[in-house]
Amino acid sequence: xxGRSFEAKSLTKRFGGLTALDDVxxxxxxxxxxxxxxxxxxxxxxxxxxxxxxxxxxxxxxFLKRIDxxxxxxxxxxxxxxxxxxxxxxxxxxLTVMENMLISISHKDESKIRAVYKRNHGHEIAKALELLExxxxxxxxxxxxxxxxxxxxxxxxLASALMQDPSVVLLDEPTAGVNPTLINKIIxxxxxxxxxxxxxxFVIEHNMDVIMSISMRMYALAAGRIIAEGDPExxxxxxxxxxxxLGGD
Amino acid sequence: MDLAYFVQAITNGILIGGLYALIAIGLSLIWGVMEIVxxxxxxxxxxxxxxxYLFWAHLGxxxxxxxxxxxxVFLFIGFATQKFVMKRLMDSPTLITIAATFALSLILRxxxxxxxxxxxxxxxxxxxxxxxxxGPISIPVAKLFTLIIAVITIILLFSFLKYTKKGKAIRAxxxxxxxxxxxxxxxxxxxLLTWGLGISCVAVAGIMLSTFxxxxxxxxVTFVLIAFASVTLGGFxxxxxxxxxxxxxxxxxxxGGAYASPALKDVFVFLAFILVLMFKPMGxxxxx
Amino acid sequence: MQEGRxxxxxxxxxxxxxxxxxxLLILPHFLENEPYLLHVFIMTFVYISLAQxxxxxxxxxxxxSFANNAFFAIGAYTSTMLLIHIGLTPWLGLFAxxxxxxxxxxxxxxxxxxxxxxxxxxxxxxxAEILKLVFLNWRSVGAAYGLSLPLKMPSLYxxxxxxxxxxxxxxLLVAIVSTVLICxxxxxxxxxxxxxxxxxxxxxxxKGIDTKYYKLIAFMINAGICALIxxxxxxxxxxxxxxxxxxxxxxxxxxxxxxxxxxxxxxxxVLGAAILVPLGEYTRIKLGGGGQGWxxxxxxxxxxxxxxYQPSGVxxxxxSFKTNVWKILRG
Numbered sequence: 103x104x105g106r107s108f109e110a111k112s113l114t115k116r117f118g119g120l121t122a123l124d125d126v127x128x129x130x131x132x133x134x135x136x137x138x139x140x141x142x143x144x145x146x147x148x149x150x151x152x153x154x155x156x157x158x159x160x161x162x163x164x165f166l167k168r169i170d171x172x173x174x175x176x177x178x179x180x181x182x183x184x185x186x187x188x189x190x191x192x193x194x195x196x197l198t199v200m201e202n203m204l205i206s207i208s209h210k211d212e213s214k215i216r217a218v219y220k221r222n223h224g225h226e227i228a229k230a231l232e233l234l235e236x237x238x239x240x241x242x243x244x245x246x247x248x249x250x251x252x253x254x255x256x257x258x259x260l261a262s263a264l265m266q267d268p269s270v271v272l273l274d275e276p277t278a279g280v281n282p283t284l285i286n287k288i289i290x291x292x293x294x295x296x297x298x299x300x301x302x303x304f305v306i307e308h309n310m311d312v313i314m315s316i317s318m319r320m321y322a323l324a325a326g327r328i329i330a331e332g333d334p335e336x337x338x339x340x341x342x343x344x345x346x347x348l349g350g351d
Numbered sequence: 352m353d354l355a356y357f358v359q360a361i362t363n364g365i366l367i368g369g370l371y372a373l374i375a376i377g378l379s380l381i382w383g384v385m386e387i388v389x390x391x392x393x394x395x396x397x398x399x400x401x402x403x404y405l406f407w408a409h410l411g412x413x414x415x416x417x418x419x420x421x422x423x424v425f426l427f428i429g430f431a432t433q434k435f436v437m438k439r440l441m442d443s444p445t446l447i448t449i450a451a452t453f454a455l456s457l458i459l460r461x462x463x464x465x466x467x468x469x470x471x472x473x474x475x476x477x478x479x480x481x482x483x484x485x486g487p488i489s490i491p492v493a494k495l496f497t498l499i500i501a502v503i504t505i506i507l508l509f510s511f512l513k514y515t516k517k518g519k520a521i522r523a524x525x526x527x528x529x530x531x532x533x534x535x536x537x538x539x540x541x542x543l544l545t546w547g548l549g550i551s552c553v554a555v556a557g558i559m560l561s562t563f564x565x566x567x568x569x570x571x572v573t574f575v576l577i578a579f580a581s582v583t584l585g586g587f588x589x590x591x592x593x594x595x596x597x598x599x600x601x602x603x604x605x606x607g608g609a610y611a612s613p614a615l616k617d618v619f620v621f622l623a624f625i626l627v628l629m630f631k632p633m634g635x636x637x638x639x
Numbered sequence: 640m641q642e643g644r645x646x647x648x649x650x651x652x653x654x655x656x657x658x659x660x661x662x663l664l665i666l667p668h669f670l671e672n673e674p675y676l677l678h679v680f681i682m683t684f685v686y687i688s689l690a691q692x693x694x695x696x697x698x699x700x701x702x703x704s705f706a707n708n709a710f711f712a713i714g715a716y717t718s719t720m721l722l723i724h725i726g727l728t729p730w731l732g733l734f735a736x737x738x739x740x741x742x743x744x745x746x747x748x749x750x751x752x753x754x755x756x757x758x759x760x761x762x763x764x765x766x767a768e769i770l771k772l773v774f775l776n777w778r779s780v781g782a783a784y785g786l787s788l789p790l791k792m793p794s795l796y797x798x799x800x801x802x803x804x805x806x807x808x809x810x811l812l813v814a815i816v817s818t819v820l821i822c823x824x825x826x827x828x829x830x831x832x833x834x835x836x837x838x839x840x841x842x843x844x845x846k847g848i849d850t851k852y853y854k855l856i857a858f859m860i861n862a863g864i865c866a867l868i869x870x871x872x873x874x875x876x877x878x879x880x881x882x883x884x885x886x887x888x889x890x891x892x893x894x895x896x897x898x899x900x901x902x903x904x905x906x907x908x909v910l911g912a913a914i915l916v917p918l919g920e921y922t923r924i925k926l927g928g929g930g931q932g933w934x935x936x937x938x939x940x941x942x943x944x945x946x947x948y949q950p951s952g953v954x955x956x957x958x959s960f961k962t963n964v965w966k967i968l969r970g
Contacts, residue, residue, distance in 0.1 A: 154845060180847035192842045194835050204828075205835050209847040217828040218856065266847065388757040439947050445756035446703055450898050451946050453891060458939035465932040572887075576768060579761050587758075618772045621765040628762045629750050 105167065107132045107302040108153070108184075108270040113162035115148055115326075122148040123159070124326040130270055133300040135292070137307060137317030137334060141347050144323040146306045147189065150272050154186050155179040167269050181210040183269035185262075189278055189306075191255040195248030199239065199258055202247050203230035208266035233261040237291050253284035260291055264301060273305045277312050285309070289316055314338065322346070355487040360609035361602060366494040368601025369501035372594040373556040374574060375581035376505060377549035379593035382582065384525040384545045387437060387448050391456035392578055393571025394463075395550050399425060399557025400566045401463060407474050407561075414477055418500070418558045422551045429550030430543050437546070456571070464568040471565040479562050493563035504555050505594055508548065512590065521545060525588060573617065577604070580624035586634025595635060599623075663811060667804045677803040681875070683916040684810035685868055686896055690908035691817040692864035693893040698903035699830060700857040701837030703760040705890045706747065707865050709767040710740040712774070712884040714866025715873040719786050722797075729798045733870040737863040744862035748855045764887065771885040785880025788873060798874040806875050813871065814909075817864055822905045833857055834903065888935075895942050901952030910953050915941070 109129040115122045122145045130136045140146050151157040153164055155176040163172045171179050180186070185206075194202050204222050234240035237257040242250060250258060256276060263271045276292065277285045293316055295301040307313035313320070313334070320337040322330040324346035330337045337343060378392050402421050406412040432455070440451050479493040512518035523531040524541045532538050564570075581600045585592025600620055607619030627634060663680075670676050689707060696702050717739055718732030751762050775783050791797040800806060824830045835843045836850050844850050873879050892915075900911025918941075919934035926933040949956055 156841075156845075176844045177847050177849050180845060186845055192839065192845075194838045194842065196838055197831070197835060201831055201835075205831060205843070205848065206846050209849070212828075214849070214852055214856075217832070219823050219827050219829075221826055222828060222831075262846075388761070436943065443946075443950065445760075446697070446701075446898070446902075447946055447950050449703065449757060449760060450894065450942060454895075454939040454942040454946070456939075457891075457935045458943075461932040461935040461939070465936065576764065580765070583758075583761070612776070614776050615772060618769055621769045621772075624765045625762060625769070628754060628758060628765075632754060632758060 105132055106130065106165070107134075107167055108304060109165040110149065110153065111163045111165070113149065113152060113159050113164070115145075115152055115157060115159050121326050123152065126162070126323070126326070126328055128304075128321050128328065128331075130302055130304045132302055133296065134318050135296050135303040135305065135316050137305050137313040137320040138323060139307065139310075139313060139320065139337075139343075140323035143325075144346070145326040146323055147274060148326075149323070150186060150274055150306065153179075153272060154184060177209070180266075181208065183208075183210075183266070184272065185264070185266060185268040185270070186272040187256075187259040187263055187274055187276060189275045191252065191259055193247040193250065193255045193258055195246060197247055198244050199234065199247060199250070200227070200230055200243040202258055203234065203262050203265055206262035206265040210266075230261075230265065233264050234258075236264075236295070237261045238287065253280045253288075256280055256284070256288055257291070260288065260295075264295060264299075268301070270302045270304055273303060275306055275308060277307065277309050285312065292316055310338065356609065359488050360605045362488055362490060363494075363609075364602030364605035365598065366490065366498050366601075367605065368598035369498035370556055370560060370597075371577055371581050371601050372597025373501040373504060373559075374553050374578045375585065375593035375597045376508065376590055377552035377556075378575075378578045379582045379585070379587070379590050380521075380545055380552075381549040383588040383590070384521060385437075385441065385542055387441075388445075388452065389549070390449060390452040390575065391459060391571075392452075392549075392553055393573075393575030394456045394459035395425065395428070395553050395571075396557040396560065396574055397463065397566075397568060397571040398428075398459060399554035400561040400564075400570065401467070402554075403558040403561040404472055404474055404566045407477070408472075414474065414558050414562050415479070415496075418555065421554045421558050425554035426547040426551040428554075429547035432550065433543050433546035438542070441542070456575075460568055460571060467568055469567060469569065471567045473565055474561055477562055491563060493559075497559040497562065500555060500559055504552060508552065509590070511548075517541075517544060521548075577617075577620055580620050582634075583624055584627050584634055586636040589634070589636040592634055592636030660815075667807050671802075671804070674803050677807055679917055679920050681803065681807055681810050682920070683912050684807075684814040685872060686892065686912040686916050687814040687909055688810070688817040688864060688868050689889070689893045690896040690900070690912050691814075691821045692861045692868075693890075694821060694897045694903065694908050695824065695833075695857045696854075696861040697894060698897055698907070699824070699833040699837065700854050701833075702752065702854060702858070703756060703894075704763045704858070704861070705760055705887065705894075706744075706763040706767050707861070707893050708885050708887060708889040709770045710744065710862040710865035711869040711872070711889060712770070712879075712881070713740045713743065713862075714869025715879045715884050716774070716780055716786070716869075717866070718870040719788055719873045719879060720780060723786065723789060728796050729870055729874055730796070733867055736866040736870050740862040740866035741859040744858045745855060748858045749851075752851065752854055767885060767887060767890065771881050774881040774885065781880065783881065785878060785883075788877045788879075790877070798871065799877075806871075809871060810875075813868065818905065818909060820860075820864075821908075825905050829853060829856070837903070892938075895938060897952075898950075899942060899945050899953055901954030904952070904954050907952050907954045910957070914953065 106129045111127050113123050113126040126149060138146050148157065152159045155174050158173055163170055165171065166182050166184060169182065171182055204226060207226055231240055231243065234243055237260055239254055239257050242254065277288055280288065289312055292303060296303060305313065317334045319332060320334040321328055322337050322343045329342045329346060330340040374396060378389055381387055381389050399421055403414045403417050406417040407414060436451065436455060440448055479496050481492050483490045483492060483495065512522055520531065520536045521541055521544065523534065524536060524538055528538060577600060581596035582593050584599055585596030603623050604616045604620050608616030667677065693707055696704050714733065714736035717736035718729045721727040721732040721735060722729055747766060751759055754762055774780060780786065791799045793800045832848050832853050835848065836853060840850050896911035896915050897908050899915055901907030915938065919938060922937045923934045
């Protein structure tokens with residue numbers, strides 16, 4: 103019986119006169135891959151930003167495995183088990199690939215005092231290598247992050263998101279700007295992580311083919327409101343959803 | 352303390368505030384357009400003050416006459432600074448650009464120090480001697496003139512920025528460099544012009560300052576901090592803000608000096624500065 | 640970067656370090672009649688320590704602090720006041736100084752860290768200036784006249800000697816300890832987190848790193864080291880006043896030394912201080928004829944040169960030089 107890894111209830115966020123999110127309720131069950139689609143400006147990234155605590159919602163609550171994380175600071179929420187990737191990759195350019203992985207470990211029970219003098223444990227390095235192998239870039243582990251190609255950076259982001267055994271991974275357009283050959287690889291890794299390790303994903307995507315092929319369930323957002331949810335085919339075929347894309351974009 | 356004392360303090364504040372505003376404007380312009388904090392700003396002030404002093408001491412030229420000459424000379428000095436020093440460092444991280452202007456300030460400050468020694472010099476008996484008196488309030492002529500010149504310069508600068516083509520280009524570049532470039536603005540030229548204008552403004556301030564203040568190589572240090580405080584108060588990126596900030600800082604300083612202690616007058620300035628940074632980092636008119 | 644840190648000739652590096660250390664340890668014997676040269680070495684060690692301290696907050700954490708002189712002065716004044724008024728040995732006085740300095744660093748950090756780049760820099764300058772003005776007018780700590788340390792019999796207990804040689808060893812020890820501390824931090828998790836914070840603070844937050852904590856810790860350690868040096872420095876020069884201890888040039892020199900040598904590296908501050916401090920002293924004597932000035936002019940030009948041609952610092956120049964020489968030797 104899988105529970106809800108991630109849930110947002112009646113989330114509302116306003117910026118001045120603009121309502122970016124209007125009474126949005128979504129949830130992601132354990133080991134699910136749930137998609138989030140919608141035209142530009144519909145509020146998808148705002149939803150993610152509220153989920154990570156980067157933005158404080160005006161109304162509503164956010165839960166991670168039943169724990170209320172609303173209003174907590176970003177680093178605490180991440181520590182509780184939320185991993186997030188960004189639309190434009192955010193790899194640390196002057197850290198090596200391995201270091202990018204090592205800073206992504208779970209910091210929850212980390213001793214901050216010992217961190218001042220202790221180096222990384224062998225098992226952390228081993229796990230990083232394992233994940234780098236999993237996405238296929240382990241030979242680049244000593245390269246500075248800034249030297250990687252865009253697609254490789256996306257893979258690195260995916261691998262580092264998995265380092266802390268997160269309760270949910272928020273992927274913000276994982277295939278945006280990536281060349282077609284690598285898109286398949288990325289999709290493949292996401293699905294594999296889900297099937298093999300039971301990782302829970304909540305994915306924003308513009309590429310319809312991609313999101314249709316990986317999602318078990320889907321939400322459609324338009325002008326800050328959920329206008330459709332459920333079976334991916336049904337959501338995509340929903341006339342309101344089509345309308346929102348034609349009108350908005 | 353009576354009303355006259357208070358009015359005198361306010362008057363002093365406004366008089367000096369005009370000068371601070373003038374110094375702050377140059378700083379704010381360079382900061383706003385190029386995101387470069389000119390730590391050497393005070394040294395240009397000092398150089399201009401020396402310029403005025405030397406013309407007076409060796410050629411008997413009144414500061415008011417060397418003023419227009421200084422504006423042109425320092426315009427070119429500003430160009431030179433951008434062209435030969437700052438150009439290479441334009442998009443470097445903050446630390447690098449700060450260190451560069453700091454290095455410049457060291458070279459200028461101690462260059463003058465080595466040549467002119469730390470001695471304080473004073474210009475006397477110029478056309479701006481004496482004071483005006485209205486009732487119990489005394490207004491030194493030199494300071495009054497400084498305020499007038501400052502106001503004129505500021506108005507000229509604002510008009511330039513608002514009405515001329517180059518001025519509008521400067522404002523566009525300050526708002527968004529890429530957009531300005533795509534609209535056909537020659538950004539390189541704008542940077543040269545901005546430095547030139549910024550430095551000639553502070554040069555005017557330096558010349559006027561020499562008519563009532565000591566001239567010495569280390570004088571730039573205090574003034575640059577006051578200029579930072581003014582720009583912060585007014586808000587980064589806003590030249591109007593810099594004027595507002597300069598006036599307010601001038602008044603705070605003089606009131607603080609009058610009612611607490613003259614030695615501590617700058618403490619009030621720095622305190623105001625830190626408080627603004629802590630609670631209203633955008634300043635009152637800021638854009639960032 | 641791991642490749643850069645572990646040079647292929649790690650063993651050679653270690654033996655060089657050992658040799659230099661031995662050299663430095665026996666050097667005073669040959670300089671017994673050269674108090675000025677001893678002074679230059681002492682000042683070099685002082686700046687190595689101060690620079691390593693700043694390296695932590697500026698080079699690793701990427702926060703542009705100009706408050707080093709303030710922490711230095713706090714250390715100097717605290718232990719000196721305790722020495723003068725209750726005869727407390729500076730070995731204990733320094734703990735008081737470090738604690739106060741660290742506490743003030745904490746307060747500054749909490750209130751000012753949200754400021755970006757130059758705003759933070761300018762705020763720390765303002766703080767340092769306020770502190771100087773306050774001390775200049777505070778009669779209990781000597782105001783502008785400063786404080787003279789009471790002369791005691793030469794002893795380790797009161798950290799006071801007639802010859803410069805014991806001071807030389809004291810400051811050498813502190814320089815070594817500071818460098819070792821930075822080395823440990825450099826290799827540690829915290830060091831890595833600081834570097835990630837410098838490159839992308841928000842991104843680091845999104846990795847679950849408590850950026851506020853790490854920046855504060857770096858700042859507090861920075862303050863502590865500066866305060867420690869301040870105490871020892873007071874014991875060395877036997878007279879402190881606001882103008883000399885809170886001179887903004889102290890902070891500036893720290894920054895320039897690290898910048899010149901190489902930000903965020905262990906060797907950078909050492910190289911920077913070892914080159915710039917003696918160079919400054921030399922130019923002051925050769926060109927100045929007593930007055931200061933020339934050394935700052937030379938610094939200014941050197942810094943501009945480094946910034947324009949190799950902003951990563953001298954350490955990087957040396958490293959690539961070494962790699963190139965090695966390549967040539969290998970054929």
